[in-house]
Amino acid sequence: MPDPNGFLRYDRRLPARRPVPVRIMDWREVYPPAGEELIREQATRCMDCGIPFCHDGCPLGNRIPDWNDLVRTGGWDAAVESLHATNNFPEFTGRLCPAPCEAACVLGLGGQQPVTIKQVEVEIADAAVARGGLRPQPVPAPTGRSVAVVGSGPAGLAAAQQLARAGHAVTVYERDDALGGLLRYGIPDFKLEKRHIDRRLAQLAAEGVRFRTGVNVGVDVTAEELRAEHDAVLLACGALQGRDTPETPGRALRGVHQAMAHLVAANRVVAAAGEGRPALATLPDGTPIDAAGRHVVIIGGGDTAADCLGAAHRQGAAGVHQLDLYPEPPADRDAARDPWPTWPWVLRSYPAHEEGGERVFAVAVQEFVDDGTGQVRAVRIAEVTVEKVDGRRIVTALPGSEREIPADLVLLAIGFEGTEEQPLLAQFGVTRNGRGAVDARPDWQAGADGVFVAGDMHRGASLIVWAIAEGRAAAAAIHAYLGGVGTLPAPVDPARQPLAAR
Numbered sequence: 001m002p003d004p005n006g007f008l009r010y011d012r013r014l015p016a017r018r019p020v021p022v023r024i025m026d027w028r029e030v031y032p033p034a035g036e037e038l039i040r041e042q043a044t045r046c047m048d049c050g051i052p053f054c055h056d057g058c059p060l061g062n063r064i065p066d067w068n069d070l071v072r073t074g075g076w077d078a079a080v081e082s083l084h085a086t087n088n089f090p091e092f093t094g095r096l097c098p099a100p101c102e103a104a105c106v107l108g109l110g111g112q113q114p115v116t117i118k119q120v121e122v123e124i125a126d127a128a129v130a131r132g133g134l135r136p137q138p139v140p141a142p143t144g145r146s147v148a149v150v151g152s153g154p155a156g157l158a159a160a161q162q163l164a165r166a167g168h169a170v171t172v173y174e175r176d177d178a179l180g181g182l183l184r185y186g187i188p189d190f191k192l193e194k195r196h197i198d199r200r201l202a203q204l205a206a207e208g209v210r211f212r213t214g215v216n217v218g219v220d221v222t223a224e225e226l227r228a229e230h231d232a233v234l235l236a237c238g239a240l241q242g243r244d245t246p247e248t249p250g251r252a253l254r255g256v257h258q259a260m261a262h263l264v265a266a267n268r269v270v271a272a273a274g275e276g277r278p279a280l281a282t283l284p285d286g287t288p289i290d291a292a293g294r295h296v297v298i299i300g301g302g303d304t305a306a307d308c309l310g311a312a313h314r315q316g317a318a319g320v321h322q323l324d325l326y327p328e329p330p331a332d333r334d335a336a337r338d339p340w341p342t343w344p345w346v347l348r349s350y351p352a353h354e355e356g357g358e359r360v361f362a363v364a365v366q367e368f369v370d371d372g373t374g375q376v377r378a379v380r381i382a383e384v385t386v387e388k389v390d391g392r393r394i395v396t397a398l399p400g401s402e403r404e405i406p407a408d409l410v411l412l413a414i415g416f417e418g419t420e421e422q423p424l425l426a427q428f429g430v431t432r433n434g435r436g437a438v439d440a441r442p443d444w445q446a447g448a449d450g451v452f453v454a455g456d457m458h459r460g461a462s463l464i465v466w467a468i469a470e471g472r473a474a475a476a477a478i479h480a481y482l483g484g485v486g487t488l489p490a491p492v493d494p495a496r497q498p499l500a501a502r
């Protein structure tokens with residue numbers, strides 16, 4: 001029985017972040033551990049609702065009230081077990097998820113602040129490590145069936161772990177030099193230190209998952225070869241085709257990049273420094289990866305933009321502007337537009353925003369300005385209004401509102417256009433739809449028989465929690481396809497969408 005007055009006795013509290021002047025001197029995570037006392041107090045706020053809407057907010061169907069109560073009563077081992085029953089990698093979601101479960105928490109309906117579900121989650125995940133490590137699960141007798149997983153992001157890894165635990169022989173193919181997908185080189189260490197990925201990979205390897213890095217499927221090994229070697233293939237190649245703005249004058253200038261080109265390179269520098277090996281100092285066009293002393297302009301308002309902001313400050317940028325096409329969102333939920341328990345459109349400030357920089361809303365770049373040598377020196381922006389007409393976005397610049405912002409380095413973080421066009425697609429007989437994603441049938445198969453798809457490659461650029469949910473569901477479908485005994489959990493079907501007001 002939960003504490004019925006917990007939320008009345010305790011306010012929502014999160015652990016203090018590391019002080020800004022200290023944390024921008026390194027790349028370590030921003031949040032220190034919360035400590036058991038605080039986390040018990042916060043778990044006590046959970047009402048164990050009869051209909052826990054937090055479940056509906058989370059595509060994994062995490063048993064949130066159960067583990068909140070276990071933490072409240074000190075049942076840490078049982079909490080660890082309960083959390084892992086629905087989520088292969090709570091140490092990733094607990095650190096990185098924007099927490100749609102919290103937006104759906106019933107306390108939010110009553111005018112209270114939601115339970116700190118995500119913080120409780122990460123503390124349980126870290127307790128699992130502290131209380132004996134991520135022990136490999138015993139694996140059943142081999143089924144004699146084998147599966148290739150292409151892509152080692154959270155979707156591919158979740159599927160691989162589920163299938164290995166069902167007794168199938170699983171090989172993960174990754175074209176990069178290291179495993180983890182966007183978790184490895186997309187997301188900076190100040191959000192997720194890479195030891196968390198390595199620890200989980202060691203568990204997967206001990207459970208029998210084989211890894212082959214540096215293998216670009218479709219190029220280094222053909223689809224035909226992979227299909228001859230394995231009974232089923234899961235494509236989990238992500239949605240890494242960055243949106244561009246080729247029509248903007250000056251786009252070809254030196255110093256104007258896709259954000260991911262800069263961010264991945266910056267994260268590689270950090271990884272190399274940690275391992276004591278040299279790293280590239282410049283991008284292919286000669287631009288230094290280090291933003292030290294430079295005026296940085298980031299275009300876009302999402303995760304990628306915020307990660308570039310944090311990286312630029314750690315590199316010692318002289319100044320950073322972050323430009324957003326849309327007006328500044330309200331601080332609180334507009335219930336008429338986004339009623340509880342849907343995901344609200346509100347101003348989201350990441351820890352990176354505390355570290356400096358200026359956010360400029362409702363503006364669009366009119367030109368990247370040349371310094372006369374082919375290098376960008378400024379961006380010319382105009383204030384704009386944005387409206388949707390027949391589903392199309394119409395951006396109108398306000399006359400006389402133009403001005404320049406100094407810029408030595410411009411990072412385009414304006415979204416993704418689905419999975420990359422690459423030889424693998426035609427070889428497996430799959431095509432990109434209008435959104436650049438790959439459609440799946442209700443049994444997660446795409447294209448040819450025995451070829452499955454999951455994660456961002458299927459959904460379009462999304463979230464880690466969705467990637468894990470889709471990886472688990474696709475694994476269940478593959479297990480059934482291979483004639484496996486029993487069923488594996490399938491938290492979502494391919495048509496599942498986030499909670500929305502109808």
Ligand SMILES: Cc1cc2nc3c(=O)[nH]c(=O)nc-3n(C[C@H](O)[C@H](O)[C@H](O)COP(=O)(O)OP(=O)(O)OC[C@H]3O[C@@H](n4cnc5c(N)ncnc54)[C@H](O)[C@@H]3O)c2cc1C
Pocket residue numbers: 096097098150151152153154155156173174175176180181182183186187191215216217218236237238239240263303304307422424454455456457461462463464465467
């Ligand atoms: C900068 C950035 C920050 C983000 N921050 C957050 C966050 O804070 N919270 C959150 O929830 N989500 C965040 N996201 C989104 C999240 O990272 C993705 O939704 C998630 O990683 C998708 O997982 P995935 O497994 O589908 O694909 P990915 O993680 O993209 O992995 C796909 C993998 O497939 C590999 N691959 C592709 N083609 C081939 C091939 N032919 N052969 C072999 N391998 C191949 C790629 O190299 C890659 O490693 C962020 C995204 C970005 C870009």
Ligand code: SF4
Pocket residue numbers: 045046047048049052053054055064065068104105106107115117
């Ligand atoms: S909706 Fe909120 S209060 Fe209710 S069970 Fe979920 S976390 Fe607890």
